[in-house]
Structure formats: C-alpha cells, structure tokens
Amino acid sequence: MDEQPNLQSFVNEISSFSDDGGAQSKAVSAAASLQAIGEVVEIAGSGSRIRMDGAVLASLHNHSDPSVAMSGQVGSQVKMSVAGSWLIANVRTMKSGDNGEILASIDFLGEGARDSAGNMSNFRRGVTRYPIPGEKVLAVSTQDLRSVFAADDSPHVEIGTVYPTDDIRGALYVDPMLSKHFAILGSTGTGKSTSVSLILHRISELSPEGHIVMIDPHGEYSAAFKDCGELFNVDNLQLPYWLMNFEEHCEVMLTTHGSERQRDADILAKCLLAARTKGKNVEQFGKVTVDSPIPYLLADLNGIVVNEMGKLERAGDTLPYQRLKTKLEELRADPRYTFMFSGMLVSDTMGGFLAKLFRLPSHGRPISIVDVSGVPSEITSVVVSVLARMVFDYAIWSRTEPQRPILLVCEEAHRYVPKDENGGAQAVRKILERIAKEGRKYGVSLGLITQRPSDLAEGVLSQCGTIISMRLNNDRDQACVRAAMPEGARGFLDAIPALRNRECIACGEGVAIPIRVRFDDLEPEKRPASADPSFAALWRETGGEEGIIQRTVKRWRGHGR
Template sequence: KQLDCDILAKCLLAAKVKNQTSSGVTKLTVDSPVPYLLSDLTTILQNEMGRLDKATNSAPYQRLKSKIDEIKADPRYSFMFSGMLVGDTMAAFLAKILRLPSEGKPISIIDVSAMPSEITPTVVSVLSRLVFDYAIWARNEPQRPMLLVCEEAHRYIPNDDVAEESSVRDILSRIAKEGRKYGVSLGLITQRPSDLAEGVLSQCGTILSMRLNNDRDQAFVKAAMPEGARGFLDSIPALRNREVICCGEGVAMPIRVALDTLAEDLRPASEDPIFSDLWREHGGEDEIIQRVIKRWRAQGR
C-alpha cells in the first residue's frame, strides 16, 4: 500500500509539473493544489512502467492504472471526469463551498448520502482538509471564522476499538485539537457518543446533550462534561423531545433548555414514519416498484 502511494505521489507531481505553466506556480510539491490532466497521469504511469527493468515488479503500476481506468468508466464518478481540459476553478469552488461572500446564505450543506460508500470518507477528508488548509494560508487576511459540522460524526472519527487508519479521522482530530487557532471550529453531531474517539470528545468546548438511554453513552458524555454539570446526567434519560442539557464554554452555567417549536413548513424531513398508519395504506405498489428500480438502475435520484 505504501509503495502504491509513493508511486502515485511521484506520478502526480510529474503531471502537475507538466501543467505548471498554466497555474503560474514555479515551486511545486505533490500537495500543491494546482490542476492537472488525468490523461497525463495515466501516460506518466505507463511511461514509468515502461522504463522498469525486468527484475522490478510492475504490478503496482498496473494496479494503479487499472484502478484509474475503472473509476473513469464508472458513471457514479462522471462528475469528476466531465472536462477534458485543464481548468483552474479553485477560486470559484472555494467561494461556493466556504460562502465567501455569504450573500445572506452563510451555510453550505454537502450531502454525501448518494455517493459510493467507498469514497465518502475520502470526500469528507478532502473537504475537511480544504477548509483547514484555507484557514492556515489565510491567517494574515481579515478573519472569516468557519464552523465545520459533521452529521453522524462517529462514522468519520470512530473510537480506537473500531478505528482503522483513516485520513478523515486524522484531519478531523487535528481540526478538533488545533482548529481554533486558525478560526476553524468543529461541531460533532452523533447519536452514539461512545463510538466517538475519546480524545476528540474531550476537545469539545460546549456540549449539548439530548436524551440518551444507553448507559455507555451517558458515561462518555459524563466524562466529557465539566465537574459542576455532572449532576444533570441523572435527568438525561428523562429529557423530552426538543429538551437539551447545555454546558461548557457556550453557556455561563449548566442549564436545561427547551428548544422552540419550528413552524411546520420549516421543519427538516427527519420525522420517523408512523408505521401503524402507513401499514394500512395500499394501492399503486406496481408503479412504486417501477419508479424505484428506474432510479436504482440509473444510480441517481
């Protein structure tokens, strides 16, 4: 695996160097965010493989080339390979993702649920690293603080019992530990706090806890709460809908809060379906199945 990474890094750098005249950058590293042609990358891989003597194993080169060709042919990844020309769209992309300027809409929502599961962590990792690196390189500019919110955070920063080596876990852990120096905050939303990496949970300055019934989850939240707030833990299993225990830097003292009820038209589509009602409904199942199969086969909503 490390050999594959080394080969890919070497060929990526060569592909970026080939297009450096269009980016105007003279000193390049493999991490420099400059555009390059994917066809250049595959050509360079092929040329490197051709230079090998017979004693050297060409399998890693062939494996990388086959994987790139396979991804290019996969319609799920067509959004990445639609253009055949090198275009520098980084400024427009950053402006859109980071909402600079916000123009009254300061929040970007990035829905990764429709992405292939094998690349979801990679996409989240790249976006998180993009936010963090932007904040580092913009340190001498007028500050525009950013909050990166991770829904289902235990998928990306799991605890050591279930964790494998993961780039997304590394970058989010780094943001949790160092982000505030650069104006980047991290918000973690999870239904299973016990599945989160313990070091990251301890970095959370403010904790908003809704109802938790599981003893293990309660113990993790209790350990992360300040000493004076731990008496509130007894009421966590008894909290009603829209009730929250708040403690930490965001509030002067630990408090129990009832959140406002949103107007019906503003509520997110997160209500659980009422099974007992829906089971009584029938009719139109043939059309439902046909529509679902059509979307399923097209891999699009």
C-alpha cells in the same frame, strides 16, 4: 435537625440589610416567598453536602412557583446567603438520613449580588466565597432563575425554555460556543436533527452573512435550509479530484496493504508529482509537492504511469503500475464518480469552488448543506476529508487577510472520527482531530453531531467547549458524556436518560451555567426530512404499488449506487 426558623426571623434577617422603611417593606414581601429547606453540613471545593428536611420538601410540591416546587430534587437549584451575595448550587445526589432528613451533594454554579430586598442580580459563573457549615439553604424561585439565566448583551441565540419554568428563555452565547467548538449528542428518535436545525437557523438569523458548511450524510437537512442556504449533492458539487492531497489520493487509488501498499504509494507519489508539474511553469507556484492543489489531467497521470512501466525490464516489476493503471481507468469510466473525476473538472476552478462552498460572500444565505448520501460509500470519507481540509487549509493560508471564520458542522461524526485507530479512512480522522485541537487559532469552529459519543475518538469530545446532550439510552454513551462534562454539570447528568424528546442538557462555554432546556417548536418548512414514519397509518394505505416499484427500480438502476 434544628427546628425550622419561622417567617418573622427571615423578615428580620433581610430587613437588617437596610434601615429604610420602604426597603423593609420590600424585604417582607421578598421574605414571604423564601423557603428554608435545610442547612449546609460539609464544604469541599467545587461542591459540598447539605441536609434538608423531607417534610418541608414535601410541603413545597404543590407550590405555585414551579421552581420552588422543584426545590431539593436532583437537577434543581438551591441558594445560600454568603457575605451579601447569593450563592447558587445544583443538587447532584440525594439519600435518606435520620428522622426524615435528606442528605444531598451539591455543586456550586456561581453567585449573584443580593440587594436590600433579598433579590438577586448580576449573576456570574464561579464562586469567590463559600458558605460555612450551618448556613441556611433556601429554595430558588423563578425570579432568582430569571436573574441567573438572563442573557447579557453578548451575541446570543435563544433556543427554548429553561426547565422547570414556562417563560425563562435558554440562550447560547455564539462566540464562546463557536470559538471553542461544540457537540450535540442524542440517541436516535430524540429530536436531534430538528434541534440541530433550530440552532443553525437561529445562528443564521443572527448572522445572515456568516459562513457555515454542514456535512449531511443522510440528505436530511436540504429540506430545512432550502430557503436560507445553498444545497450541494453529487449532481452539482463538482468537487475537483486534483484538490485531494497525497494521502487522500492513496485512499482512493491504492488497493493493496502492508509492504505492497508502501511500494504502490511510492510509485503513485512519483507519478503524481510529475503529472502536477507537466507542462507548467513551476516557478509561478513556488515549491510544488504531491500535496499541492494544482490541476492535472487524469490522462497525463495515466500516461506517466504507462511510460514508467515501459522502462522496466522484468514483467514482475510492472504489477504495481498495472494496479494503478487499472484503478485510474475504473475511476474515469464509472459514472458514480463523475461528480469528482469528470474530465471537465481539470480547469483551475479552486477560487470559485471555495467562494461557493464557504459562502464568500454569503448574500444572506450563510449555510452550505453538502449532501453526501449519493456519494459511493467507498469514497465518502475521502470526500468529507477534502471538504474539511479545504476549510482548515483556507483558514491557515488566509491568516494575513481580513478574517472570515468558518463553522464546519459534521453530522454522524463517529463515522469519521471513530475510536478504532486501525480502521480505514485515516485522512478524514486526522483532519477533524486537527481542527478540534487547533481550529480555534485560525477561526475554524467544529460542530460534532452524533448518536454514539462512546464511538468517537478519545479526546475529540473533550475538545468541545460546549456540550448539548439530549437523551442517551446507552450506558457507555452516558459515561462518555459524564467524563467530558465539567464538574458543575454532574447533577444534570443523572437526568440525561430521563429527558423527554427535544429536551437537552447544555453546559460549557456557550451557557452561563448548565441548564436543562425544552427546545422551541420549529416551523414545518424549517424542519429536516427526518420524521419517523407511522407504520400504523401508512400500512392502511394501498393502491399504486406497481407504479411505485417501476419508478423505484428505474431510479435505482440509473443511480448505480
């Protein structure tokens, strides 16, 4: 490699941009902080290869500027001067070359204007002109990164500090992030729940009249949003059974498989339509189908089933009706299903239910936390399906009204949109996949949170325009995220297994360029109830075990789950 140019040559180069003496003085100051670390050796579309001097990189490790000290390392940024602009690139891979040289692959991120003093401003994503082989590669300073990550006037929320700096703020742009969906990924124990709470709190603070619905399968988030949201669980959800469409009715009421299931479904469809229309002026509703959310009595449905069964001549033909009748009686009698199948839920409360769930209006409490941890496991997916479909169908049927976009956040998303297409719970899978594909047309945003992205249905993750990935320990999960992230973020992906707790890689529509961010600390009262227990500390405590067991058994038996 050619001998490194001396400092004066940098001064002369930068000073040539202006004949003004003051500008030249500033240029000398700027040049003193510039560090040439190598040169471009190959250009190829979105990325290229550079050659760096290992001795120069080593000499920068103790630099006072942490960004300069990181120069040349995987995941760091470097810059090149091209036609009066600074071109910023991310280092993706590194390997040893000859004579102490280091060869690195880089991905171009964007470019910013270069002023007469060598400073950068007006950074923007994308590249208009590429460097040529032989172009000098320079270290990026913290001041450069400040220009790169400076949030513009678009609505945004600050979530933490950009690595490796101490004071540059990492921002998420709300409109691009929500309009094209987002995913938050991370293995158990990485601080994912706290980070999700932080992001939703910041969005709620920015938009206190917003509309957010969160599906919480473990009951973690109620503690985090008790002061700024509405909390729903089996005690107060009051989800009317008649809001279910026909497919959801089948998942709850049918117990057979194969050809028998199809026969049972045909019978249920006929009886359900009769129950929805019984005693009503059908013309007021227009076209009524088995999917129409029209209130009906479970007693009416049961009576219609019994009546149809009585018309049959052969006893063997009554089996499907008997199965349906038995299931209906079970749903009405089982106290676990009271939140959904209570006889008190037959009145037409659809408008009030939607207003309460979607926060219309929000009155400064823009988020609904729906805790489904107390829902019987066999119908949890149906409950989530109904809630998600209500969000989507409301958006469709309110198209002619003033728009009220809704954000649907789904924790443990791999449970509801699994890769296995042959499993049960197809209704929730279909609606979440449809929201992922079509939701942005109607003002519905989807936020997916999962610790196992490799178990998500293929294509769903790729529909998320913004991906926020915390540490992932599983190779399959890492490969899945690598496939979903844009090319410019590839250099950051290698850092995913090495991320510390409450650190993330954010890329896509919601950020200016891919960034590594250390999340802010969240106030204790805003944290979810997801902290890991300290075995060493708790195992030192003793006393009162008899009372603990008695109270636990009482709650256990009373809940009946």
